[in-house]
Amino acid sequence: MNPEDITKTTVAHRINTGTGKIQYNAMQIITAAKQYFKKNAFATLSIMADDLYPYDTWNFCYGWAEYKGGSGVFSLARYDPKFSDPDYDNADRDDLILIRACRILTHEMTHMFGIFHCIFYKCAMNGINTEEEANRSPLDLCPVCLRKLQLNIGFNVLERYTKMLNVLNGFPDVFKNDREFVAKRVDYLSKQGYSMAIQPKQQMLQYKNPIYDTKKSAKKKQMH
Numbered sequence: 001m002n003p004e005d006i007t008k009t010t011v012a013h014r015i016n017t018g019t020g021k022i023q024y025n026a027m028q029i030i031t032a033a034k035q036y037f038k039k040n041a042f043a044t045l046s047i048m049a050d051d052l053y054p055y056d057t058w059n060f061c062y063g064w065a066e067y068k069g070g071s072g073v074f075s076l077a078r079y080d081p082k083f084s085d086p087d088y089d090n091a092d093r094d095d096l097i098l099i100r101a102c103r104i105l106t107h108e109m110t111h112m113f114g115i116f117h118c119i120f121y122k123c124a125m126n127g128i129n130t131e132e133e134a135n136r137s138p139l140d141l142c143p144v145c146l147r148k149l150q151l152n153i154g155f156n157v158l159e160r161y162t163k164m165l166n167v168l169n170g171f172p173d174v175f176k177n178d179r180e181f182v183a184k185r186v187d188y189l190s191k192q193g194y195s196m197a198i199q200p201k202q203q204m205l206q207y208k209n210p211i212y213d214t215k216k217s218a219k220k221k222q223m224h
């Protein structure tokens, strides 16, 4: 998909009084992005280089996503250590941007699969409001949220962890803790054979994208 120039739309923006940097209204981007939806897409996540805010009364947000509408947005701006410290010159700058971006990206995408914030365990779905919270948030889901996601979209847990491990193996130093956690899950589930036992019944549990549900219910109304 080609990048779209959001400044050419009517999305509201402002200069943040604390940072002196431009910010765009995340809620309006979520709506504006719907004109670019592909027909066969489950959801669309917009990626911004500039900072975001969800409501006029909020200082900023890392990202925002709909639980049902299939649209979300997140910004790379605050993942760069230079955002808060223009003199930051450490060699880990690129790694930090990658880690933070992956954490928020997976968080916002999981919202779009109908999962709310998690208050049970340390989890990718814990609410994130500060840089410190973003740094310590794990990349993967706790058992409660994993189960919710499985019920919503249906997948084999072992297969999912195996695919995740393949990706994380490409960045062994950057995602050291996450990689170790996922490797342990793959090892454990391979031995226990649990992944087959909790495979959902696809016909019952397949998540329905509300965009298409609306069309279906419209059809139903016509039929009756």
Ligand SMILES: [Zn+2]
Pocket: 107, 111, 117, 126, 127, 128
């Ligand atoms: Zn969230």
Ligand SMILES: [Zn+2]
Pocket: 118, 119, 120, 121, 122, 123, 124, 125, 126, 141, 142, 143, 144, 145, 146
């Ligand atoms: Zn959780």
